[in-house]
Amino acid sequence: MHKKFTVFIASIYTFFFGASIARAADQLALPQPDLSVWNSDKMKPIHDFANIAIGIIFGVAVLYAVVMIAWYGIKLQGSGSDLIKSQEAKNGLKGTVIGITITFCAIFVIGIILYVLGIIGIKNT
Helix, strand or coil: CHHHHHHHHHHHHHHHHHHHHHHHHHHCCCCCCCCCCCCCHHHHHHHHHHHHHHHHHHHHHHHHHHHHHHHHHHHHHHCCCCHHHHHHHHHHHHHHHHHHHHHHHHHHHHHHHHHHHCCCCCCCC
16 A cells, blocks of 8 residues: 555656656757858868768678678578577578668668758758
8 A cells, every 4th residue: 555655646746747847848948059060061071971981881781781691591591400500590680680770770860860950951942
């Protein structure tokens, strides 16, 4: 009974404390970043370098994934009836697919963040 009462009091406290934080956040105006330097022509070499670097990293990741999928596929075909080798090949395939999925998702999230910040995307001219 005492534990339920404590949980109830903690829930009420959290509800009201969270509500007061939410109201304070509504009243607080956050400063907007000044991206004029980022969008200037002086930053073009950095933009170009970042685009090239991301392209190279992404290309290497995709090439590595293709090679590893082929490698583990060959190992799976060659494992025959050996359950240990078969399981190792399956785990390798899973790891490769998970790794390339994480790579795609990371690039997607970075693109969304840059779009929201207004650094890339459709410009109003």
